[in-house]
Amino acid sequence: MTSEAIVLAAVLTFSALGAAAAILLRDVLNAIIAFAAFSFGIATVWVLLAAPDVALTEAAVGAGITTVFFLVTIAKTVRPGGERLFERIEWRSVAVVAILSGALLATVGSLPAVGAxxxxxxxxxxxxxxxxxxxxxxxxxxxxxxxxxxxxxxxxxxxxxxxxxxxxxxxxxxxxxxxx
Amino acid sequence: MIDLLATHFNYLAVVALLAIGLYGVTASPNLVKKIIGLNVFQVGIFLFFVTSGFVDGAAPPLLGHGSAPYASPLPHVLILTAIVVGVSLTAVALALVVRIYDAYGTLDEDAIEEVRTYD
Structure with a gap:
């Protein structure tokens, strides 16, 4: 792997962890902050993939405006908190997600290598x-x-x-x- | 499998984002977090498109600034449009969430279902 590929993989991993945090954190405000971090990570990924226009749009619209929309929504509604930091795992959803990921993973091998x-x-x-x-x-x-x-x-x-x-x-x- | 990790890492990240997004949409009882899940799922698809237009060592498609190979501009254009459409959808969905909260006083899916069965 080249050094660019390693940086890209690191930023992608950061973004995926941010996305997972956004879904699993119980407090909606925490989830929104994690989602904003995820959006900035993805904007960096677009720069690394030679797509500066997409990166600008993602940073302004995805990380900026979308986050403001979410914050306005929870300001106008409720913000369910609670003692627990994370949600309970919903096993029926895990089963559905496992089927989807399994089907998609089966196809990954037949795609051309990244950057070929x-x-x-x-x-x-x-x-x-x-x-x-x-x-x-x-x-x-x-x-x-x-x-x-x-x-x-x-x-x-x-x-x-x-x-x-x-x-x-x-x-x-x-x-x-x-x-x- | 290790080879795949080195050569297809972006596509594996696509699968991870789609999985996380789908989990958020189906598992979370909170309507706002379902919309966050929807956005994550959407970014997974964006990543698939932008990755498909990338070539190792490619310059951004600014013709005359840099040298070939350039990244393909077409996926970038499609994703620019998709990002803006995605934000519009998010805005409408969140407006509906605010309306649902005014009508039911909760954003919890199970609680809303309970109120609806007693009505």
Missing amino acids: ADAPVATSPVTEYYLANAYSETGVENAVTAVLAAYRGFDTFGEATVVISAGVAVLLVLRQEAYV
């Missing part, structure tokens, strides 16, 4: 086309921006529609006088 130069996505004609033509066709140096705003502009338009719909839905759900 001959992996299907890296050698796909779509990837090659974007990397070869994005700058000359759109004049944008950042290929991610070029694909987001030019080649797949309609996707981004759909995304904006989803955000507007979500905003309207939140306002409708929380409108005070509509409460019965």
Whole structure:
């Protein structure tokens, strides 16, 4: 393993532990803090995987806005605490999760190795086309921006529609006088 | 198995995140923690996509800044969209949680079910 791969594995392990803490901690405030740590770990993973745009979005939106939403929610509702630090293990869920993980683990071996130069996505004609033509066709140096705003502009338009719909839905759900 | 740990570590992390997320959604009685589980599950899928576009020693896809190989920009774009959509979903889900709390006075799934059977 190269030193980059070891750093990546360490940050991924940190993130997975953060996620496990977020689920297992009993106090919801503790869980939210663990979730924010998990989000920052994942943002670092995106940097290590050469995806700085995704990292910025994850840090601002995932670790930032989502955490604020969770905090506002528990400020408006309850924060069940208790003497125990961790939740009890729910064995029926463990069984369901074991089935899913078993099925997924069976497929991991047939995936290409992480970072392999001959992996299907890296050698796909779509990837090659974007990397070869994005700058000359759109004049944008950042290929991610070029694909987001030019080649797949309609996707981004759909995304904006989803955000507007979500905003309207939140306002409708929380409108005070509509409460019965 | 040890080989797999060295070459496919990201994909094993994907499985771990999906497992943790699914456990959170199904096991936790608290509605807020179910939504945290949903977010963890979602990040597992993001990790799968971004890993698939990565090449060893790749530069970020900023054309002209750095040299080939570049990481594939397409998974990055798809995941950018998915992150924003995921936050929208989280916001709607949390708004519903606030409404449920106003109606039932609890966020515990079992307690809500009990109130509903007596109604």
